[in-house]
Amino acid sequence: MITRDDFIWESAEEYHSKAKDYLSSHQLMSYEDSPALYAYMKDQPKVETAAFRFGRACHTFILEGEEVFDDAYVLASGEDVMNKKTNKPYGYETKTFQTWEKAQKKIGITEDDFDLCRGMAAAVRGHETAANILSDGFPEAVLRETYCGVPCQIRIDWVNPRRESIADLKTISDITRFEVQFKSFRYSNQMAFYAAVWAVKFGFMPTVSIIAVESNPPFRVGVWTLTPATIKDARFYNETTIPKFVQSQQTGIYPTNYETERYL
DSSP states (O other): OOOGGGSBOOOHHHHHHTTTTSBOHHHHHHHHHOHHHHHHHTTSOOOOOHHHHHHHHHHIIIIIOHHHHHHHEEEOOSTTTEETTTTEEOOTTSHHHHHHHHHHTSEEEOHHHHHHHHHHHHHHHTSHHHHHHTTSSEEEEEEEEEETTEEEEEEEEEEETTTTEEEEEEEESOGGGHHHHHHHTTHHHHHHHHHHHHHHHHSSOOEEEEEEEESSTTOOEEEEEOOHHHHHHHHHHHHHHHHHHHHHHHHOOOOOSOSSOOOO
């Protein structure tokens, strides 16, 4: 039986700080899109967008629960953060908000965004399949293993030991677009990477699912389970890309992937 003791437990900040030593699915997917763009972006300052901040808050509230959320987040309120002209908090990216947030020693979130998080969480809990997946297990579980000869790391949104499954939570504005987003955002490659690192640790492939929830009313929820064929194809693609990634690191050559003529 898989237990919590099989995993590494650390904060998101600590996990991401080790990216220079361990290959992650997001690094690999960025490299697959364009090695040259990956090489450029990895040296740029990381800027957190409002959308990413909101998604991170939703993950915490839905997967880790309200108690963990309250320990990490604080509602934006009070004169120091309110815009008197709009009677709403200043934007996350403004200096006023960031100064206020720093004084709170927590992550700030607007009441509007918090209400959306609560609505999304209730919708996920009300979806039979999603609720079943999340009924047993634990969130944000880290594994580090050598895969394809490369030290790799994964941080799994949800592990369900009873189902021997892993799940990833995605937020989306329109769930009818999820299957298009699934392809364009390379979710199959991400999940195949997770499954492969898991298989190195445990000796078998897990069941892999994605829970998608709309970020606005009516907060529709859907669950997609990836077929073994989908995982196999994506895993093959990953495993042909990892040696190229290693070669680029060794040579310092990062092609654009547009060097040769293409045809439409």
